Amino acid sequence: MKTDETLHSELAYLILLAVEGKINDEGFARLNDLLKTDPRARGFYATILDVHLGLEDVEVQAHFGRTGQAGSYNPAVLEALAEYEKIAPAEPRDTVCQSEIIKIEKVKRERIIPKLNKVSLVTAIGSLAAMIVLLVSVHLLPPKTTEPIAYLGQAVHAKWDSERGRIAVGDNLPPGPMHLLEGAAEIVMHNGATVILEAPIQFDLETSSRIFLRQGRMVVSIKNSSDDRFVVRTPFSTVVDFGTEFGVQVNSETTQARVFEGQVELRSGSDPLKYSGALKLDSNQGGIVNTQGAIVMADIAQETFLRQKDFEILEQAAGSQPFYRWKAYHFQLHRDPALAAHYTFEKRPGAENRLMNAAPQTGAVLDGALGTYGEQPEWVRGRWEQKAALRFDRSRDQRIVVAANEKLAISGPITIAAWVYLHDTDQPGHILSCRDKNQIHYQMSWFGAEHPDIARRNRIQMLRYYQEPTVRGYSREIRPVPHQWHFLAVSHDNHTVRFYLNGDLICEVQDEVRMESLAADLVIGGVPLSGYTQWRFDGLIDEIVILNRVMNTSELQRMYWAGKP
Amino acid sequence: MCKKGNEVDKDLHSLQLKNFMGLLVPHQRQIHAFILYLVVNRADADDILQETLVEMWNKFNEYKDGTNFVAWGLTIAKFKVLQFIQKSKNYRFHFDPQLLELLEHEAIRKNGVHTHNERVEILKECVSKLQTKEKVMLDLRYEKNLTFEGISRQFGVSVPAIYKALGRTHARLAQCIKLTLEQRGVA
Numbered sequence: 001m002k003t004d005e006t007l008h009s010e011l012a013y014l015i016l017l018a019v020e021g022k023i024n025d026e027g028f029a030r031l032n033d034l035l036k037t038d039p040r041a042r043g044f045y046a047t048i049l050d051v052h053l054g055l056e057d058v059e060v061q062a063h064f065g066r067t068g069q070a071g072s073y074n075p076a077v078l079e080a081l082a083e084y085e086k087i088a089p090a091e092p093r094d095t096v097c098q099s100e101i102i103k104i105e106k107v108k109r110e111r112i113i114p115k116l117n118k119v120s121l122v123t124a125i126g127s128l129a130a131m132i133v134l135l136v137s138v139h140l141l142p143p144k145t146t147e148p149i150a151y152l153g154q155a156v157h158a159k160w161d162s163e164r165g166r167i168a169v170g171d172n173l174p175p176g177p178m179h180l181l182e183g184a185a186e187i188v189m190h191n192g193a194t195v196i197l198e199a200p201i202q203f204d205l206e207t208s209s210r211i212f213l214r215q216g217r218m219v220v221s222i223k224n225s226s227d228d229r230f231v232v233r234t235p236f237s238t239v240v241d242f243g244t245e246f247g248v249q250v251n252s253e254t255t256q257a258r259v260f261e262g263q264v265e266l267r268s269g270s271d272p273l274k275y276s277g278a279l280k281l282d283s284n285q286g287g288i289v290n291t292q293g294a295i296v297m298a299d300i301a302q303e304t305f306l307r308q309k310d311f312e313i314l315e316q317a318a319g320s321q322p323f324y325r326w327k328a329y330h331f332q333l334h335r336d337p338a339l340a341a342h343y344t345f346e347k348r349p350g351a352e353n354r355l356m357n358a359a360p361q362t363g364a365v366l367d368g369a370l371g372t373y374g375e376q377p378e379w380v381r382g383r384w385e386q387k388a389a390l391r392f393d394r395s396r397d398q399r400i401v402v403a404a405n406e407k408l409a410i411s412g413p414i415t416i417a418a419w420v421y422l423h424d425t426d427q428p429g430h431i432l433s434c435r436d437k438n439q440i441h442y443q444m445s446w447f448g449a450e451h452p453d454i455a456r457r458n459r460i461q462m463l464r465y466y467q468e469p470t471v472r473g474y475s476r477e478i479r480p481v482p483h484q485w486h487f488l489a490v491s492h493d494n495h496t497v498r499f500y501l502n503g504d505l506i507c508e509v510q511d512e513v514r515m516e517s518l519a520a521d522l523v524i525g526g527v528p529l530s531g532y533t534q535w536r537f538d539g540l541i542d543e544i545v546i547l548n549r550v551m552n553t554s555e556l557q558r559m560y561w562a563g564k565p
Numbered sequence: 566m567c568k569k570g571n572e573v574d575k576d577l578h579s580l581q582l583k584n585f586m587g588l589l590v591p592h593q594r595q596i597h598a599f600i601l602y603l604v605v606n607r608a609d610a611d612d613i614l615q616e617t618l619v620e621m622w623n624k625f626n627e628y629k630d631g632t633n634f635v636a637w638g639l640t641i642a643k644f645k646v647l648q649f650i651q652k653s654k655n656y657r658f659h660f661d662p663q664l665l666e667l668l669e670h671e672a673i674r675k676n677g678v679h680t681h682n683e684r685v686e687i688l689k690e691c692v693s694k695l696q697t698k699e700k701v702m703l704d705l706r707y708e709k710n711l712t713f714e715g716i717s718r719q720f721g722v723s724v725p726a727i728y729k730a731l732g733r734t735h736a737r738l739a740q741c742i743k744l745t746l747e748q749r750g751v752a
Contacts, residue, residue: 008740013732018605018658020713022728028658031605036664042671047739049601050675053594054688055707063692064704292582 008044010034015048148172149208150189156314157183158199177204180216184306184314193222193230193241198306206233212270217249219260219305231272237289238267238275246281247305258286258300260307268293303334303360322565323384329562334360338549340407341366343524345542347379347388355390355400355524362407368524372401377525382542383419383485383565392525394427394538402522408434408546409441411515415551416444416462417489417500417559419542424482426539427451431488433527436520440465443527444490445535448480452534462490462497464513472511475499485542487560491550498550503560505553585625588634589618596638602672603646603665606658613649617642643669684742691741699734706731 014031017023023031034041054060150173160167161179173187180199187195190208197203201216210231211218222230222241230241232248237255239248244262248255257266259281266287267275279287279295286300306314310331316324333339342359353376355368370376370390374397382389392398402408418431427448434441445461447453460475478501480486489500494515498508521528524544526536543563551559596617601610620641621628628637650659660668692700705711705719713731717724 005736005740008736009733012736012739013729015605016728016732016735019601019607021606021608022713023658025657032660032664035660035668042667044739044743045668046602046671046675047742048735049605050598050684051688051735051738051742052607053598053601054685055692055703057685057688059685060688060692061704061708063689064700064708 004040007034007038007041011041011044012048015045015052019049019052148174148190150187150195150205153186153188153194154311154315155183155185156311156318158185159183173205175205175207177202184311186308186311189230191230193220194308195220196306196308196311210272213248213250215250215252217247217305219245219247219307221245221308222262229272233270233272234289235270236268236291236293237295238270238272240265240267240272245307247300247302247307249300249304253291255289256286256298256300256304257281257288258302258305259283260302266295268295301335301360303331306331323386326384326563329559330358333545333559334358336547337361338547339545340410340548341402341522341544341546343368343544345382345387345389345544352376352379355402357402362405366402366405366407366522368400368402368522370400371398373397373399373526380540382540383563387542389419389421389540389542390525391540392537394429394533394536397526397533397536399526399528399536400524401528402524404519404521406517406519408522409517409519410434410546410548411441411517412548413491413493413550414442415489415491415545415547415549415556416442417487417543417545417551417556418444419485419487419563420446420537421485421540421542422448422480422482423539426480426482428480428539429535429537430523430526430532431537431541432522432524432544434520434522435528436518437529438465439516439518439520441515441518441520442492444488445537446478446480446486446488447535448538450534460488460490460499460501462492462499462511464492464511464515466513466515472509473497474509476507478506485565487563489551489556489559491556493550500553500556502564503553503557581625585622589621589638592635592638593618595635596642599639599669599672600642600646602668603643603660604649605660609649613642613645616649617645620645639673687742687745688738690745691738694741695734695737699730699737702727702731702734 011031011034014023014027014034017027018031035045152167152169152171152173155167155169158167158180159182161181167173179202180197182199184199185197187197187205189195193209195211196219198217201218202214203216203218204212204214206212209229210233211220212233214235218232220230220232220241222243222245232239232241234248234250234255237257239246239255239257242263242265244264245260246262246264247258247260250256255266257264261283263283264281266279266281266289268277268289269275276293277295279297281287281297284302286298287295288298288300289295310328313324313327314331317328330342330344333342339359339361341357341362343355344358346356346358348354348356353370355370357363357366357368359366377390377392377398377400379388380391390400416432420428420431422428427450428446429448429451430443430445433443433445435443440463443461443463445463447456447459447461449457451457456474458477458479460478462473462475464473476499487500487502489503491498491500492511492513494513495510496508497511499506525541526532545559597610597614600613600617601607604610604613617638621638624641628634646665653659692703695703702716705716706713711719713724713727717727720727
């Protein structure tokens with residue numbers, strides 16, 4: 001009988017060949033024989049196979065030690081290994097498993113392809129989706145190297161976790177985990193792709209063309225074509241680029257992908273090569289993969305992601321340019337699902353007769369039309385030279401009209417904010433109104449010292465009522481200051497109206513209102529009623545924001561500081 | 566709010582899948598190992614595992630809560646192994662039925678004695694005890710996924726020499742595991 005050691009060596013060698021599919025007839029017969037006749041061999045056989053499976057476990061691999069990139073091993077180690085092969089003691093003759101006896105040969109296998117019922121196949125593929133996630137995760141083992149595969153291109157207020165320490169712009173980045181705690185950053189991969197990161201985000205750089213996104217969102221842009229497909233893996237999906245710009249967002253439940261340009265393939269499972277389902281996404285299409293591997297098309301707002309152009313705005317904002325600070329704030333505002341309308345008063349060439357709504361959820365359907373009633377208000381310089389404002393002249397009828405839309409028929413909680421400016425002789429008045437005669441969804445005004453009604457002079461008005469006129473909804477007295485930009489805001493939770501000036505809460509009044517929804521135009525610079533000429537707005541309006549929720553003081557302060565000229 | 570029939574079906578499906586995954590995840594490696602014991606070829610074992618998991622999911626309605634999920638899974642796995650052998654009867658490298666039975670007993674005996682996690686823990690200890698050159702070899706093969714041909718090129722030695730060296734390392738690891746289990750009185 002063989003000694004244990006001899007038996008183990010022979011078995012381990014035969015099993016290795018068999019596991020790898022490289023065993024020949026003679027070797028397999030020998031293995032079969034050993035296992036059949038020797039109980040010790042069967043016990044050892046199972047343990048050896050446990051070793052095979054165990055060595056594929058990443059926890060075990062962590063104990064291999066960091067040996068560097070393939071091809072860059074310490075020459076002394078290589079030499080030692082080669083030397084070891086030369087001086088290794090010869091196996092005893094009776095062990096059989098010498099390479100000269102059992103030749104390694106490539107065995108051509110006859111694969112039997114079972115006939116499948118198509119329905120069962122489809123069902124099986126669907127059912128497999130979740131399981132594949134588990135199966136493939138074992139196989140995908142990113143190569144490890146300490147060589148840089150990317151560098152930090154740009155950063156805006158970026159704060160990284162302590163694991164990597166401080167990372168400066170231009171620093172080389174080797175593979176490994178990264179965690180951006182605050183701010184935004186751009187990474188340039190060595191294959192030419194740029195990746196915009198928005199905090200908080202956790203990811204692993206795997207290769208120069210592959211990233212594992214654990215949580216957060218990023219935008220990948222591949223301008224220079226490369227033979228390598230860029231791949232973003234996530235815990236339960238893979239996004240494979242086909243030459244494009246795309247965003248990927250991961251949370252605990254889904255992976256979302258949106259294509260801005262070009263095409264990507266969204267695959268279930270985190271192994272780009274083994275997947276149970278896939279969906280091609282073209283420009284402006286989005287898709288979602290859930291933890292079970294199910295893939296569906298989905299509308300994903302482009303504002304979800306910070307793109308290259310947005311990143312540039314952030315950079316300029318960081319450079320203390322107020323206009324870009326204001327633009328950078330929009331990334332946050334436009335992700336607010338309660339944002340009903342956002343009129344930025346930016347003049348668009350070729351669309352001078354339109355007041356554009358920048359709120360992504362409502363978009364162009366809530367654009368306003370200039371000159372609906374009479375003349376167009378005049379485009380003038382706004383808070384900064386990069387943007388415009390509209391000058392309303394009370395002596396002319398210059399109201400802007402946004403056609404009635406259910407998105408603006410807000411009867412519940414609401415916040416309205418506006419930037420206004422007055423010259424010496426200007427008199428403020430109705431800023432905006434959404435009403436149908438005596439049914440008023442909301443009406444925001446600021447009346448000046450010359451208002452006909454003494455009780456309303458120098459007060460901000462937030463009027464909401466249904467049928468029954470009210471005298472509630474007025475702030476304490478606030479005198480407009482000429483030649484200054486004023487940030488006015490009002491909120492109403494159907495019980496209390498709060499008035500803000502330049503981000504500060506100046507007063508609140510009780511005003512219980514129960515509204516019914518109605519279809520009414522939104523009018524800017526006046527009210528949708530004839531007459532009331534002395535109530536029209538007289539001055540500059542630069543921005544209007546409407547949300548169907550109540551913003552708190554700190555949110556309105558943030559909006560003020562973001563937009564302060 | 567009342568749910569429509571297809572919504573109820575969807576909810577049930579999600580719940581069932583969640584239950585299934587909850588039972589499968591901790592035991593999937595055990596099922597995988599069992600299949601590998603019976604067929605020894607890794608590629609075959611992977612194929613059979615996938616078929617087994619699909620079958621388990623399709624028959625999950627028949628699984629009774631509270632009964633031994635692993636035993637139920639292994640029964641299906643064994644059936645799939647036999648089906649595979651029958652389908653590919655021209656393929657030479659199958660153990661004969663008598664040996665299959667012996668191996669199945671050995672696999673079930675081992676599963677009853679210690680868990681996969683215990684084996685992984687012990688394997689980690691054993692790997693730590695290896696010499697650097699052995700760890701280099703394992704790293705190239707299992708972490709960096711190099712082929713044997715690739716490793717042989719790296720080291721400038723023949724492919725059979727790599728098989729021999731890796732086989733010896735496996736044997737050392739298996740002996741180390743066996744010894745550790747014996748010392749713990751669970752072998």
